[in-house]
Amino acid sequence: xxxxxxxxxxxxxxxxxxxxxxxxxxxxGFQLKEKIDKVFGRSLxxxxxxxxxxxxxxxxxxxxxxxxxDVERFGIGFVASPRHADVLIVCGAVTLNMEIAAKKTYDAMxxxxxxxxxxxxxxxxxxxxxxxxxxxxxxxxxxxxxxxxGNPPSPKDVIRGLFxxxxxxxxxxx
Amino acid sequence: MSLxxxxxxxxxxxxxxxxxxxxxxxxxxxxxLQRAIPFLSTTGYELVSLFCAQDFDGLxxxxxxxxxxxxxxxxxxxxxxxxxxxxxxxAKTYPSACWYEREVADGFGIQxxxxxxxxxxxxxxxxxxxxxxxxxxxxxSKIRTVESSEKNQYQFKQMNGEGVCHVAVGPVHAGIIxxxxxxxxxxxxxxxxxxVRMFYKHRGxxxxxxxxxxxxxxxIAEAVSxxxxxxxxxxxxxxxxxxCDVAVPxxxxxxxxxxxxxxxxxxxxxxxxxxxxDVAYPVGASPFFVLREEIFRQNEALTGSRFQKGTVAxxxxxxxxxxxxxxxxxxxxxxFKSRFNLATHIDSSFFSVVDRFETTGIVKSELLExxxxxxxxxxxxxxxxxxxxxxxxxLYAELKPKLITTESSDVLARFYIKSxxxxxxxxxxxxxxxxxxxxxxxxPWEVKDGYALSIVEAPRxxxxxxxxxxxxxxxxxxxxxxxxxxxxxxxxxxxxxxxPDFPLINKxxxxxxxxxxx
Numbered sequence: 285x286x287x288x289x290x291x292x293x294x295x296x297x298x299x300x301x302x303x304x305x306x307x308x309x310x311x312x313g314f315q316l317k318e319k320i321d322k323v324f325g326r327s328l329x330x331x332x333x334x335x336x337x338x339x340x341x342x343x344x345x346x347x348x349x350x351x352x353x354d355v356e357r358f359g360i361g362f363v364a365s366p367r368h369a370d371v372l373i374v375c376g377a378v379t380l381n382m383e384i385a386a387k388k389t390y391d392a393m394x395x396x397x398x399x400x401x402x403x404x405x406x407x408x409x410x411x412x413x414x415x416x417x418x419x420x421x422x423x424x425x426x427x428x429x430x431x432x433x434g435n436p437p438s439p440k441d442v443i444r445g446l447f448x449x450x451x452x453x454x455x456x457x458x
Numbered sequence: 459m460s461l462x463x464x465x466x467x468x469x470x471x472x473x474x475x476x477x478x479x480x481x482x483x484x485x486x487x488x489x490x491l492q493r494a495i496p497f498l499s500t501t502g503y504e505l506v507s508l509f510c511a512q513d514f515d516g517l518x519x520x521x522x523x524x525x526x527x528x529x530x531x532x533x534x535x536x537x538x539x540x541x542x543x544x545x546x547x548x549a550k551t552y553p554s555a556c557w558y559e560r561e562v563a564d565g566f567g568i569q570x571x572x573x574x575x576x577x578x579x580x581x582x583x584x585x586x587x588x589x590x591x592x593x594x595x596x597x598x599s600k601i602r603t604v605e606s607s608e609k610n611q612y613q614f615k616q617m618n619g620e621g622v623c624h625v626a627v628g629p630v631h632a633g634i635i636x637x638x639x640x641x642x643x644x645x646x647x648x649x650x651x652x653x654v655r656m657f658y659k660h661r662g663x664x665x666x667x668x669x670x671x672x673x674x675x676x677x678i679a680e681a682v683s684x685x686x687x688x689x690x691x692x693x694x695x696x697x698x699x700x701x702c703d704v705a706v707p708x709x710x711x712x713x714x715x716x717x718x719x720x721x722x723x724x725x726x727x728x729x730x731x732x733x734x735x736d737v738a739y740p741v742g743a744s745p746f747f748v749l750r751e752e753i754f755r756q757n758e759a760l761t762g763s764r765f766q767k768g769t770v771a772x773x774x775x776x777x778x779x780x781x782x783x784x785x786x787x788x789x790x791x792x793x794f795k796s797r798f799n800l801a802t803h804i805d806s807s808f809f810s811v812v813d814r815f816e817t818t819g820i821v822k823s824e825l826l827e828x829x830x831x832x833x834x835x836x837x838x839x840x841x842x843x844x845x846x847x848x849x850x851x852x853l854y855a856e857l858k859p860k861l862i863t864t865e866s867s868d869v870l871a872r873f874y875i876k877s878x879x880x881x882x883x884x885x886x887x888x889x890x891x892x893x894x895x896x897x898x899x900x901x902p903w904e905v906k907d908g909y910a911l912s913i914v915e916a917p918r919x920x921x922x923x924x925x926x927x928x929x930x931x932x933x934x935x936x937x938x939x940x941x942x943x944x945x946x947x948x949x950x951x952x953x954x955x956x957x958p959d960f961p962l963i964n965k966x967x968x969x970x971x972x973x974x975x976x
Contacts, residue, residue: 298741332633332634333630334634334635334636334637334659335637336658336659336660336661337636337659337684337972338680338681338682338683338684338972339636339683339684339685339970339971339972339973340684340685340687340765340767341684342634342635342636342684343684343685343728343765344764345634346634347747347751347754350744350747350748350750350751351744351747351748351751352747352748352751362633362634364632364633365632366630376659376661377661379658379659379660379661380582380584380585380603380660381580381582381584381657381658381659381660381975382629382637382658382659383584383603384584384606385629385630385637385658388630389630410681411666411677411678411681412661412662412666412681414598414599414666415598415661415662415663415665415666416591416596416598416599416600416601416662416665417591417660417661417662417665418661418662419600435763435767436684436764436765438764
């Protein structure tokens with residue numbers, strides 16, 4: 285046991301290189317990091333809210349934190365509490381059953397705050413609009429700053445969208 | 459003895475009996491059903507679904523009770539026409555009927571006498587009393603909601619006593635997770651009761667399907683649960699194909715197998731990774747995340763969608779899969795198993811991981827049948843069930859998936875089952891790739907009226923779709939996913955465990971909220 289602990293301390297880190305060749309994603313990520321550094325003081329805290337998605341969008345957002353993407357490198361973090369969040373990402377059409385919880389989540393965020401709708405349903409262009417059980421896209425209850433459509437949008441699409449958002453906020457600030 | 463003879467012995471000579479494909483429809487009166495229920499429950503018939511249709515065969519409500527019995531390829535569907543909007547509950551004999559009956563009560567306003575739980579299920583406080591969306595008299599449209607008040611508050615079970623604390627969690631959770639409400643009653647850190655409240659994501663999918671053409675509804679099937687896109691789409695398409703007598707070309711069937719098994723692989727990889735994350739061992743999770751991302755990319759190369767969306771169609775596939783994508787999949791899989799098995803070996807030989815996995819979240823075997831717990835959770839508890847083997851569909855009769863079971867029924871058992879199933883799925887994919895036929899991937903077909911049941915094994919377990927086409931349009935589409943059953947297992951599996959182990963148990967079961975809430 286003691287030997288194991290000692291080895292862990294002094295041994296070279298156990299890690300391997302991924303064959304990651306997505307030059308575009310990497311470049312985009314570091315460009316985004318530069319912007320986040322300036323506009324958000326080095327970190328962009330995102331709170332994800334599932335208001336009624338089919339869970340594919342959640343999976344793609346989770347994928348952003350896996351080794352292939354690892355967006356924490358770019359200053360992006362998904363936070364547990366809305367009180368720590370700069371941006372609310374809304375997935376799925378807003379269901380009647382989620383309306384109150386969704387509004388409470390938004391209300392708990394400190395200002396200034398931004399809302400990004402991710403996925404077709406949240407953008408109001410999915411198949412659910414005529415259903416009795418949904419209000420419609422995220423813009424039915426929130427002021428949506430950016431829409432990232434897709435069924436679901438890929439991790440790269442999401443990063444592209446966030447880049448556009450941060451650029452827009454920077455413009456407004458200036 | 460045939461299934462039919464057995465039933466006749468139970469409830470006397472039968473009226474209308476209709477057998478087609480893998481279903482046997484038996485029509486009985488409500489009284490006869492009540493007589494049959496105790497027999498059915500003691501002779502190994504498991505209730506796998508219960509749903510309602512309005513104006514199915516003449517006017518009024520018809521209830522369908524779907525049963526399965528080990529060893530019988532056919533599913534037994536007992537049909538009861540109701541004279542009015544009330545009947546007798548079977549939940550005291552079949553506890554799994556509780557959620558179904560509440561679902562039917564919400565959807566159609568049918569009363570179940572003698573039910574031990576008559577709270578609303580998918581209609582939360584915001585829906586007005588007396589609103590029943592699945593009634594034909596309700597045309598799908600926006601409704602006027604009501605404010606939540608003291609009077610219409612959902613009544614949770616009361617758990618009181620010295621030292622009892624309540625921990626209410628959700629619907630919005632501290633992570634990128636779907637919404638649902640968990641109410642833990644704890645003494646110290648130990649959970650002694652959990653009540654799960656779901657259906658926050660109720661999107662009205664079943665109503666949405668009504669009046670649409672069978673082709674339009676493939677999208678609805680895909681939207682049931684994003685990570686079971688193909689399983690649900692195939693289940694739906696099989697139902698249409700049964701009704702309309704469509705003979706799907708062999709190449710399309712083979713490619714469906716390929717996609718279904720790839721879906722199982724990425725789904726299980728996510729669970730394996732999640733279990734490691736939830737015991738604070740991200741190093742162990744990383745290899746699974748890497749493999750999973752690679753499978754997503756294979757999906758994209760094969761179908762144009764990381765979730766294989768828009769690929770399965772009635773009559774086959776929407777388009778053929780390019781030959782070079784298949785070739786590169788085959789090359790990619792060559793060293794998949796060795797990479798995967800190295801990762802599972804590292805995790806399952808790491809003492810702090812095994813320590814957290816072992817004896818955590820045990821699903822008692824006596825709960826399996828009464829709650830109809832299905833999929834890897836059931837197999838990890840020693841129950842040899844797999845729809846691919848029990849009711850083979852498409853090409854599973856030829857492919858012969860391995861039925862892997864283990865006994866201990868804890869998180870470790872589910873980790874083991876899922877890792878074994880990944881290996882077997884890879885074997886099946888390689889088999890398909892090596893024997894792939896040429897030819898078309900779809901056939902022209904025409905809509906016919908009729909109804910059919912379709913049962914598939916999604917990554918999470920058995921998924922049942924029942925479809926009724928009337929005048930060329932979908933009149934009723936009932937979906938029952940594995941998660942609908944398995945959510946009820948978690949209320950039992952967490953008892954005696956500590957609250958911090960709940961996320962781990964939850965992850966090991968991998969329950970879909972969207973697939974339950976519909």
